[in-house]
Each structure stands twice: as structure tokens, then as C-alpha cells.
Amino acid sequence: xxxxxxxxxxxxxxxxxxxxxxxxxxxxxxxxxxxxxxxxxxxxxxxxxxxxxxxxxxxxxxxxxxxxxxxxxxxxxxxxxxxxxxxxxxxxxxxxxxxx
Amino acid sequence: xxxxxxxxxxxxxxxxxxxxxxxxxxxxxxxxxxxxxxxxxxxxxxxxxxxxxxxxxxxxxxxxxxxxxxxxxxxxxxxxxxxxxxxxxxxxxxxxxxxxxxxxxxxxxxxxxxxxxxxxxxxxxxxxxxxxxxxxxxxxxxxxxxxxxxxxxxxxxxxxxxxxxxxxx
Numbered sequence: 001x002x003x004x005x006x007x008x009x010x011x012x013x014x015x016x017x018x019x020x021x022x023x024x025x026x027x028x029x030x031x032x033x034x035x036x037x038x039x040x041x042x043x044x045x046x047x048x049x050x051x052x053x054x055x056x057x058x059x060x061x062x063x064x065x066x067x068x069x070x071x072x073x074x075x076x077x078x079x080x081x082x083x084x085x086x087x088x089x090x091x092x093x094x095x096x097x098x099x100x
Numbered sequence: 101x102x103x104x105x106x107x108x109x110x111x112x113x114x115x116x117x118x119x120x121x122x123x124x125x126x127x128x129x130x131x132x133x134x135x136x137x138x139x140x141x142x143x144x145x146x147x148x149x150x151x152x153x154x155x156x157x158x159x160x161x162x163x164x165x166x167x168x169x170x171x172x173x174x175x176x177x178x179x180x181x182x183x184x185x186x187x188x189x190x191x192x193x194x195x196x197x198x199x200x201x202x203x204x205x206x207x208x209x210x211x212x213x214x215x216x217x218x219x220x221x222x223x224x225x226x227x228x229x230x231x232x233x234x235x236x237x238x239x240x241x242x243x244x245x246x247x248x249x250x251x252x253x254x255x256x257x258x259x260x261x262x263x264x265x266x267x268x269x
Contacts, residue, residue, distance in 0.1 A: 001136045001137065002138070002139055002142055003136065004139055004186075004189050007245075008185070008186065008189060008245065008247050009247070010189070010239070010247050010248045012192060018151075020151060020194070022194060023195065023251070023253075024193075024195075024250040024251065024252050025252075025253075026252055026253075026256035026259045026260075028259070029217070029222075029259075029260070030216070030217065032250060032252075043253075053216070053217075053239055053247065053248060054217055054220070057217075057218065088136075
């Protein structure tokens, strides 16, 4: 998971190990999905990750892609995407307040 | 990796039932994400793991020091700032780090600016590369920083048609 900070409020979440080749599929205005590419450079169904622009203020949880997989950070239990992101948003908002 | 464990084994029977009721299954048990990393940390890790080359990162840093540290001008005259931290964030995309020149190509190839949220803009771009026409976009913040960039499929451009057009070449 990558979040550069409040000055660049873009969250990227990656499957690990991340496929060597992945491409960007536009999901909506703020969300893109990263999908593994096949040998011809065409996207497969395999999820490599996703990105949300404007993550600290993101609240369209019902609009998240329904990926039907669980996500897990080291040392933590696996969670559906929305639960993990809501938790991380609380943490990063607190972090951003500290920086401010 | 947890692919062979059942959901109930991982989260407990009660919680597994709650997730099953919500339609979450163990069909593809979790991709084990790494912890929170800075872009630089991810790049260094991928280099250690042999998934990214030091040479590519050195090349991108060279381009930044030589050409980009004072910004890159878009066709509308606006100069987009790219800090070194921004550069590392952009390099996380495998189609950028393999060809870091694409950072410049994307910004030079901007043909439309569209409004997104919170004062941010989407700079839609098209450029030619080795005889192939590519499309992509950059998200530009209100203070003209490049937040993210991606190369996308031509068919995905239509998903941005409803965004307000701010500038067109």
C-alpha cells in the first residue's frame, strides 16, 4: 500500500507479489483498477491492485469495485476492500492531522 | 500466502458467515499486500526483488535532474511541477518506470483538461511512440503538481466524457 502523504493524496494498493506486468483499467473518475497483462499486453481478469485519487476525502464506499477478494496487511486479518480502506482512511487522516 | 486456507480458518466462523452473507467468499483468498510503504521504499524493495532495475530508476532520476526539476510545460502553457517525491510515486507504475520519458510525453501530449474533484484536473494526453498511438492522463492538483499518471486504453477515454471540459487544444 502506498500513500505519499496529504500533499499527494493518492492511495495505491497492490496485490503481493504484484504481477510483473500490469495495466490500468479506468473504473470511474477517481478509481482505477490495475490488472495483470497477458503476453500481448492485454488485461486479464487478475487483479494487481487499485488506486484512489483524493483518498482522505473519499466517501463513495458503495461505488468501490466489487472485486470479491479479501485484502490483508501484514500482521492483520484479511478484510473486504471497503473495510480495509475505511480503517486505513481513519489512520491516514490522523497521520495527516499530525503532519499539519 | 493464504490461498489454501478457508475463510473460516482465517477470520473465524462467525465473521466468515457475516462475509459470506455479504457475498464475500474465499474464492480468491487474499492477495497478501505488503505494509504501507513510501513510493521510494517500494521502488527499493522491487529492485531488491529483481522486479525493477536500478538502471531504470537512475535514468528517471537523471531526466528529473536534467530536465524536469523545474517543471514540464503542457501545451496550454501551464508548467506542471514534479518533485523528486512525485517522481518516485509516478515510477511505481510499471509502464512508467520502464520508459520514464513517458512522464514528459504525457504532459507534452495533453490535448484536453477536464475538471475532476476538489480543484483537481485530468489532463488527457495522446502521443506517438514507436509507431503506436498511446493515450493516457495525468491528474494535476490545484497548485499544478502531477499527482498521478497512467497509460490507458483508448476505449476508456469515453468514461471521462461527462467531466467538465476546461481546455481543449
